[in-house]
Amino acid sequence: MEFLGDSSETDKKKMKKRFHRHTPHQIHRLESYAQHERADNCALKEENDRIRCENIAIREAIKHAICLNCGDAPLHEDSYFDEQKLRIENAHLREELEKVSSIAAQFMGRPLSHLPPLLNPMHVSPLELFHSGPSLDFDLLPGSSSSSMAVPTLPSQPNLVLSDMDKSLMTNIAVTAMEELLRLTQTNEPLWIKTNGCRDVLNPQSYENMFPRSSGRGGKNFNLRKEATRSCGVVFTNAMTLVNMLMDSVKSSELFSSVVASSKTLAVVSSGVRGSHGDALHLMLEELQVLSPLVQTREFSVLRYCQQIENGTWAIVNISYELPQFISHPGSYKLPSGCLIQDLSNGYSKVTWVEHVEVEEEEPIHEMFKDNIREGIAFGAERWIATLQRMCERFKALLEPATSSRDLKGVIPTPEGKQSIMRLSQRMVSNFCLSVGTSNNTRTPVVSGLDAFGIRVTSYKSQHEPNGMVLCAATSFWLPVSPQNVFNFLKDERTRPQWDVLLNGSAVQEVAHIANGSHPGNCISVLRGFNASSSQNNMLILQESCVDSSGSLVVYTPLDLSALNMAMTGQDTSYIPILPSGFAVLPEGGRNNQTAEIKAEGGGSLITVGFQIMVSSLQSGKLNMESMETVNNLISTTVHQIKTTLNSPSTA
Numbered sequence: 001m002e003f004l005g006d007s008s009e010t011d012k013k014k015m016k017k018r019f020h021r022h023t024p025h026q027i028h029r030l031e032s033y034a035q036h037e038r039a040d041n042c043a044l045k046e047e048n049d050r051i052r053c054e055n056i057a058i059r060e061a062i063k064h065a066i067c068l069n070c071g072d073a074p075l076h077e078d079s080y081f082d083e084q085k086l087r088i089e090n091a092h093l094r095e096e097l098e099k100v101s102s103i104a105a106q107f108m109g110r111p112l113s114h115l116p117p118l119l120n121p122m123h124v125s126p127l128e129l130f131h132s133g134p135s136l137d138f139d140l141l142p143g144s145s146s147s148s149m150a151v152p153t154l155p156s157q158p159n160l161v162l163s164d165m166d167k168s169l170m171t172n173i174a175v176t177a178m179e180e181l182l183r184l185t186q187t188n189e190p191l192w193i194k195t196n197g198c199r200d201v202l203n204p205q206s207y208e209n210m211f212p213r214s215s216g217r218g219g220k221n222f223n224l225r226k227e228a229t230r231s232c233g234v235v236f237t238n239a240m241t242l243v244n245m246l247m248d249s250v251k252s253s254e255l256f257s258s259v260v261a262s263s264k265t266l267a268v269v270s271s272g273v274r275g276s277h278g279d280a281l282h283l284m285l286e287e288l289q290v291l292s293p294l295v296q297t298r299e300f301s302v303l304r305y306c307q308q309i310e311n312g313t314w315a316i317v318n319i320s321y322e323l324p325q326f327i328s329h330p331g332s333y334k335l336p337s338g339c340l341i342q343d344l345s346n347g348y349s350k351v352t353w354v355e356h357v358e359v360e361e362e363e364p365i366h367e368m369f370k371d372n373i374r375e376g377i378a379f380g381a382e383r384w385i386a387t388l389q390r391m392c393e394r395f396k397a398l399l400e401p402a403t404s405s406r407d408l409k410g411v412i413p414t415p416e417g418k419q420s421i422m423r424l425s426q427r428m429v430s431n432f433c434l435s436v437g438t439s440n441n442t443r444t445p446v447v448s449g450l451d452a453f454g455i456r457v458t459s460y461k462s463q464h465e466p467n468g469m470v471l472c473a474a475t476s477f478w479l480p481v482s483p484q485n486v487f488n489f490l491k492d493e494r495t496r497p498q499w500d501v502l503l504n505g506s507a508v509q510e511v512a513h514i515a516n517g518s519h520p521g522n523c524i525s526v527l528r529g530f531n532a533s534s535s536q537n538n539m540l541i542l543q544e545s546c547v548d549s550s551g552s553l554v555v556y557t558p559l560d561l562s563a564l565n566m567a568m569t570g571q572d573t574s575y576i577p578i579l580p581s582g583f584a585v586l587p588e589g590g591r592n593n594q595t596a597e598i599k600a601e602g603g604g605s606l607i608t609v610g611f612q613i614m615v616s617s618l619q620s621g622k623l624n625m626e627s628m629e630t631v632n633n634l635i636s637t638t639v640h641q642i643k644t645t646l647n648s649p650s651t652a
Helices: 002-018 024-064 079-108 126-130 164-186 204-210 239-246 249-255 367-374 381-399 415-436 483-491 561-568 596-600 620-645
Strands: 192-195 199-202 225-235 260-270 281-288 298-310 313-320 332-334 337-343 349-359 446-448 456-461 468-479 508-515 523-529 540-548 551-559 581-587 605-616
Touching: 164 260, 164 281, 164 298, 164 313, 164 337, 164 349, 199 204, 225 367, 225 381, 239 249, 239 313, 239 337, 239 349, 249 260, 298 332, 313 332, 349 381, 367 468, 367 605, 381 415, 381 540, 415 468, 415 508, 415 523, 415 540, 415 551, 415 561, 415 581, 415 605, 456 620, 468 620, 483 540, 483 551, 483 581, 483 605, 483 620, 540 561, 551 561, 605 620
Parallel strands: none
Antiparallel strands: 192 199, 199 225, 225 349, 260 281, 281 298, 298 313, 313 337, 332 349, 337 349, 446 456, 456 468, 468 605, 508 523, 523 540, 540 551, 551 581, 581 605
16 A cells, blocks of 8 residues: 555656746746737737728728819719729829920929929828818917927818829929028018018019019919018927928918918828928918908918928928819919028027919909008018917917916916916907908808998808807998007007997906916906996906007907806816907008108008897898898997097098
8 A cells, every 4th residue: 555655646746747837938938929929919900900991081082082173073983993093094194294294394494203202292191181180279389298299181171182293293383482482581682672661572573583484373464463571570489389380271270360261271292201291282272361341352272381491490381273163262373472480599480471472353452451452561471470479479378377467356266267268269369350351261141241331241150049140240441540549449448438339338347367478468358347227247258459560459259157157267168159349450551641640640540340249040031130230330339439539530
């Protein structure tokens, strides 16, 4: 028994040796293999997801494509054959590319096929075409965590079908325009002439000598009129942040909400290199406005091309690329225009802006704005620079803590509350700018054109009232009073009862104040009205005033207490209904024709006043007539009050 027991113990020891544990080295190698396998599986899964997404995007691109020539959607057939047709067509277009190269060389100075390597058209993934970046949510500001975010592309409608030949031609046009822009920004006299001591105006003869082939679209068409101005300024933002905003159609239109009525990216010809905007090329639509119902907007289809010139220096050029199917009023053509951006120290940038257009007005310019427009004040480079400087100061104010503003009675307790109010106010200003202009691409159909008093009424469906319509009425008038004095009168809550007919003479008090920039007139205020005939004094007004060398704005909207509390506590304000009204004040042009007295006062002013009221759409016939009479009376009375108070004749 003992022998058998010993044998059994021996067998157990042998079995234990047969099933030994792995050494630490072997375990490490096995774990390494497992990790590699897991990584390979993840990579394969990501590749599979990427291919699946591209597949979906390609099908959607084919489904929603529109033709570059006619603007219509193509006939839908089998997607496989559609793709095959495109491949065959591209092969034919490549053959034709060499044929048209010699023709292009006559204009460009070199054939299309001899492009520099980095400037050849890049492949654009369908995923790039369908990407929608965020709106101007202050996420590209200096000091923010996403200030170096990747390039956003923002086509907001069906994509154009661009052939290889289209892309090559667009690239060549953009590169040639960039060369011209750089010379325009870096050359002084005699190419540019100083007018009124500060504004740079292009010398036509010097320009023709320097760019003999740049005849625009009209050649020797004497019905075309050219406007070309240049301006330079220092802005509080770094170059990369500014490039990010300008190359984003949504962000740029909100950045310049008083200048740009609408902006859309039709196609991304090139998305840039190495994750930056370098050599990015977009095909865009843009509509520019003057804040008046008396001035027609200008529509452009442009190529916007960005290039890094050197470390810290960028250039962005706009050049017209005519697509008549997208343009309602084809009277404007943009020659090489844009900006040169140079990084300075401490987060500042120096920006040189050039605006150069050919214009053929469909209708005569209104006499009130003729000098303002023809002298390059209304659409010129100085307005772009002044607006950019003011808005960059506004972004800086957004980043400052709430305690740095004059928050009366602690009604803005947190930085989140301050930012929420500033976003609501920016939406208010943007809404007002669209309501008083003549944009063709907005939601406002014309209810009545200019009446005998020059009042234009438009309407749009309310986003917050199911059966509500909003009527917008606007008019412009002239005063022999300086723009600064008019602005001071309109923004001051102490003089408000003298023109605000809805106050019935009652006083208002400022209960909160947020500084928006270095000028004391750039601010947001919360006003409280006191109505002597009512026991409830809960009427609140949100007001933003802004001023720069190109003009000024005073915009306001009534708010109830609950809406203001939402904003004060940092909640989402996009659902708060607003009905912005207010004033836009522009300097009068034609200083050479002004009287000595008006010149001494700082020149005259062109003032646009706009009101919006909510009406019901259930009984549109009766209520529209009553409502139109209401807004007409509001405007007429307000204009009369302003003219009377500022000692102007009561007639326009």
